Amino acid sequence: MSHTLGIRQAQKQKTRQAFLDAALALLEEQSLSSLGLREVTRAVGVAPTAFYRHFRSTADLGVALVDEALGSLHPMVRTTVSTTGDSEERITRAIELISHHVDAYPAHVRFIARERHGGVQPVREAIREQLARFAQEVQTELAKDPEAEGWSEDDVLMLAHLYVDQMLITASLFLEALEAPEDERERVTQLATRQLRLITIGRNHWLD
Amino acid sequence: MSHTLGIRQAQKQKTRQAFLDAALALLEEQSLSSLGLREVTRAVGVAPTAFYRHFRSTADLGVALVDEALGSLHPMVRTTVSTTGDSEERITRAIELISHHVDAYPAHVRFIARERHGGVQPVREAIREQLARFAQEVQTELAKDPEAEGWSEDDVLMLAHLYVDQMLITASLFLEALEAPEDERERVTQLATRQLRLITIGRNHWLD
DNA sequence: TCATCCAGTTAACAACTGTTCTCCGGAATT
DNA sequence: AATTCCGGAGAACAGTTGTTAACTGGATGA
Numbered sequence: 001m002s003h004t005l006g007i008r009q010a011q012k013q014k015t016r017q018a019f020l021d022a023a024l025a026l027l028e029e030q031s032l033s034s035l036g037l038r039e040v041t042r043a044v045g046v047a048p049t050a051f052y053r054h055f056r057s058t059a060d061l062g063v064a065l066v067d068e069a070l071g072s073l074h075p076m077v078r079t080t081v082s083t084t085g086d087s088e089e090r091i092t093r094a095i096e097l098i099s100h101h102v103d104a105y106p107a108h109v110r111f112i113a114r115e116r117h118g119g120v121q122p123v124r125e126a127i128r129e130q131l132a133r134f135a136q137e138v139q140t141e142l143a144k145d146p147e148a149e150g151w152s153e154d155d156v157l158m159l160a161h162l163y164v165d166q167m168l169i170t171a172s173l174f175l176e177a178l179e180a181p182e183d184e185r186e187r188v189t190q191l192a193t194r195q196l197r198l199i200t201i202g203r204n205h206w207l208d
Numbered sequence: 209m210s211h212t213l214g215i216r217q218a219q220k221q222k223t224r225q226a227f228l229d230a231a232l233a234l235l236e237e238q239s240l241s242s243l244g245l246r247e248v249t250r251a252v253g254v255a256p257t258a259f260y261r262h263f264r265s266t267a268d269l270g271v272a273l274v275d276e277a278l279g280s281l282h283p284m285v286r287t288t289v290s291t292t293g294d295s296e297e298r299i300t301r302a303i304e305l306i307s308h309h310v311d312a313y314p315a316h317v318r319f320i321a322r323e324r325h326g327g328v329q330p331v332r333e334a335i336r337e338q339l340a341r342f343a344q345e346v347q348t349e350l351a352k353d354p355e356a357e358g359w360s361e362d363d364v365l366m367l368a369h370l371y372v373d374q375m376l377i378t379a380s381l382f383l384e385a386l387e388a389p390e391d392e393r394e395r396v397t398q399l400a401t402r403q404l405r406l407i408t409i410g411r412n413h414w415l416d
Numbered sequence: 417t418c419a420t421c422c423a424g425t426t427a428a429c430a431a432c433t434g435t436t437c438t439c440c441g442g443a444a445t446t
Numbered sequence: 447a448a449t450t451c452c453g454g455a456g457a458a459c460a461g462t463t464g465t466t467a468a469c470t471g472g473a474t475g476a
Contacts, residue, residue, distance in 0.1 A: 007442090007444090008453080012452090012453065015453080015454090027327075029327065030241045031240075031241045031242060031327035032239075033238045033239045034238075034239065034241040034327065036432085037434060038432080038434075046454070049454070049455070049456085050453070050454050052435085053453055053454070057434095114325045114327065116325075117318075117321040117322045117324075117380060118239055118322060118326070119235075119237060119238040119322065165373075165377050191366055194366050195366060198366075198410040199407065201409070201416075202406040202407055202408070202410030202411075203406065205409050205413050206406060206409060208409075214473075215472090215473060216421090216422080216423075216472090216473055216474070219423075219473095220423065223423080223424085244462085244463065245464065254424070254425090255426075256463095256465090257425070257426085258424050258425080260465085261424070
């Protein structure tokens with residue numbers, strides 16, 4: 001299925017990825033709106049003008065980073081919401097998944113949390129779209145559940161947004177606790193678990 | 209009780225406030241980490257070096273903005289959570305209050321949402337502290353409620369954090385809908401109301 | 417009244433920014 | 447084999463940045 005790229009295109013994608021990686025690293029200590037084009041090229045080790053061969057602007061680069069950070073996450077979210085089992089098990093699994101994802105891609109998570117309300121409009125818009133897609137996907141998965149019987153479509157979407165926002169809050173908490181001792185990370189796990197549990201209880205009694 | 213300031217100190221506070229106002233206006237389209245010192249002084253109409261008479265750095269200015277944006281909000285939160293009445297009434301009143309606050313101080317709200325996970329560590333820390341104070345205050349108010357009987361202290365704090373985060377999410381939604389037509393604002397109100405309602409239901413059945 | 421204080425000014429510094437235009441050399445195409 | 451393509455380099459542009467030092471002049475306090 002995979003198409004073998006020419007030497008040229010392969011090399012281009014390689015340096016493009018180098019731009020994304022370097023930018024992500026630089027963004028650990030600043031926001032996108034203060035990220036300089038020359039700063040990135042310096043980190044990559046290329047001439048400033050090379051930047052324009054890949055992106056129109058740093059805002060454009062930011063949008064590409066949004067796709068990299070969230071684009072590949074959709075199947076993961078779908079399967080997590082729809083996995084079978086006790087609701088308590090599902091909560092535990094979801095939070096473990098978030099925790100592991102933060103461990104594996106901390107810079108990606110930080111970038112999304114930072115730029116979701118950040119100073120660059122096109123990037124905010126791109127994140128908003130991706131999160132709306134998540135909510136929509138969670139909605140369709142929730143709708144399949146027998147639990148959703150009697151729910152209006154709107155209410156399912158409302159709940160889906162609540163879950164997505166809670167997912168982000170939890171990820172951000174794990175991020176802050178990344179270099180903290182184990183018991184702090186455990187505290188976050190407990191907090192997030194109980195919050196998700198409370199939401200689930202609210203869900204179970206919604207139709208009362 | 210109020211001490212009359214000398215001409216000198218009064219003038220100083222006046223230009224200091226001008227710095228805060230100008231910065232807040234400039235921050236509508238960028239993040240604090242890209243806000244330049246000269247940019248602010250230019251907007252105020254004063255020499256660049258005058259900045260140092262009031263702040264060590266733009267990060268320092270940011271921390272002052274956090275106090276301005278959140279410092280005076282504590283009594284409001286306390287009374288809102290503890291107001292008597294039907295829980296449905298309380299939800300409606302809380303969301304109205306958020307909506308009006310966003311209308312009255314959109315730049316403040318935008319600043320907090322943007323810099324909560326922003327690129328300037330001292331500012332993040334200042335916001336984190338203020339939000340922790342909010343959560344603590346909500347906790348003590350919730351603990352007074354007869355509803356909280358049988359709840360562990362930890363669980364009340366967990367719920368308080370959930371409320372505070374939900375407050376911020378709602379504020380941010382109203383902010384995005386600020387210049388949108390009335391029906392979009394109404395949609396946000398409906399969404400936030402039902403989310404808060406679901407959380408309240410979860411709260412009512414927590415001890416089952 | 418006179419000396420002190422201090423918010424704001426002026427001038428200058430080296431270092432940095434985004435962007436344009438021109439060029440190079442190896443890959444791709446014919 | 448000859449030609450086109452194109453990712454990257456180089457140099458130069460006018461503007462911008464944070465920070466320093468030494469200053470001015472009106473408010474302050476003795």
